[in-house]
Amino acid sequence: MASIDLPEPNPHGETSVERAIATRASRRSFAADPITLEDAAQLLWAAQGVTHVRDGVTLRTAPSAGATFPLTVFLEVAPDGCEGIDPGLYRYEPAEHALEPSLESSLHDDLTRAALQQPVVEDAPATIVVAADDGRTIDQYPEHGKRYVRMEAGHVAQNVHLTAEARALNACPVGAFSDAELADVLSLPAALDPLYLLPVGNRPRET
Numbered sequence: 001m002a003s004i005d006l007p008e009p010n011p012h013g014e015t016s017v018e019r020a021i022a023t024r025a026s027r028r029s030f031a032a033d034p035i036t037l038e039d040a041a042q043l044l045w046a047a048q049g050v051t052h053v054r055d056g057v058t059l060r061t062a063p064s065a066g067a068t069f070p071l072t073v074f075l076e077v078a079p080d081g082c083e084g085i086d087p088g089l090y091r092y093e094p095a096e097h098a099l100e101p102s103l104e105s106s107l108h109d110d111l112t113r114a115a116l117q118q119p120v121v122e123d124a125p126a127t128i129v130v131a132a133d134d135g136r137t138i139d140q141y142p143e144h145g146k147r148y149v150r151m152e153a154g155h156v157a158q159n160v161h162l163t164a165e166a167r168a169l170n171a172c173p174v175g176a177f178s179d180a181e182l183a184d185v186l187s188l189p190a191a192l193d194p195l196y197l198l199p200v201g202n203r204p205r206e207t
Contacts, residue, residue, distance in 0.1 A: 004085065004099040006041035009049055015166035024161055027170035028120040030201030035126055037084045039167055040075060043200060044092045044099075046163040047073045047128060047156045060094060062155040065148035070136040071156060072192060074129040075099060078108040081125035089129075089186060107185055114182040115197060120172050124199030130156055131192040153195045160198050171200045 048071060049061050057067050064070070073092040077085050087106035090099035108122075115121040130153050137152075138145030157173055164171035174197035182194045 003093070003096070003101070004090070006044065006097050006099065007038045008097070009042055009045035013166050017162065020162040020165040024165045026172040027203070028123075028172045029204050030123050030125060030170055030199075031204045033125075033202055034081050034083050035169065035200065035202060037082060039169060039200075040082050040085070040126065041097070042167060043128060043160055043163055043169075044073060044075060045097065046159040047130070048092060048094045049097060050094050058095070061159055062152060064152050065137055065145070066140045068137040068140055070133045070149050071152060071195075072131045072133070073156070074102065074131065074186065076107065076111055076127040076129055076186075078125050078127075079106050081108075103187060110185040111182070114185045115174060115177040118174060118176065120199050121174060121197060123201075125201045126199070128160055128196075128198040128200065129186065129194060130196035130198070131186070131188055131194050133191045134193065135191060150195070157196055157198060160200070164200055168203060169200055170203050171198055173198060 046061055051059055051061055059067065075090045075092060077087050079087045081087065088101060089103040089107060091102050093100050111127065112122040121127060132149050132153065134146050134149050137149050141148055161171050177197060179194060186194065188194065
């Protein structure tokens with residue numbers, strides 16, 4: 001399967017940062033309809049997208065200690081979870097702002113089991129997965145590198161949540177899962193450890 005070019009991110013949203021912070025909440029229910037490709041693109045860019053180049057270093061939306069960039073972001077898509085994308089697992093490529101297929105069949109049920117059968121994961125049309133190669137940062141910062149990686153994952157999660165809030169999407173942070181089972185479900189290489197699940201979806205319509 002070929003890589004998927006994503007729509008260009010929009011840096012000029014209508015919701016202010018202050019408003020998104022004030023209204024942000026962990027929202028655990030989702031509408032049944034799929035998210036749009038534009039929403040997926042904006043969320044992934046917020047997580048790890050490229051912003052600018054400084055002193056020859058390409059920088060991203062979330063701060064990274066020493067620009068070591070230990071995180072890899074994936075998008076898990078449930079059946080009928082995202083317009084224009086087949087179910088499966090996709091790796092976000094920041095430089096190309098594109099998705100590279102990792103697993104070309106639905107793993108949603110297995111992902112839910114690895115996440116301890118939590119309804120927020122089961123019901124989400126899409127889940128952003130944050131995984132880390134601690135060694136990339138520990139090599140440069142032996143004493144505190146692992147701490148810095150966890151801090152960076154928090155920056156990424158907050159970016160995703162504020163973007164979801166600004167786009168009237170629901171999102172919820174999930175840190176409870178079986179590390180080994182989730183790594184197996186995602187077929188992660190040995191160097192990558194899963195750190196965060198960020199289920200996202202449209203808000204249920206008010207009745």
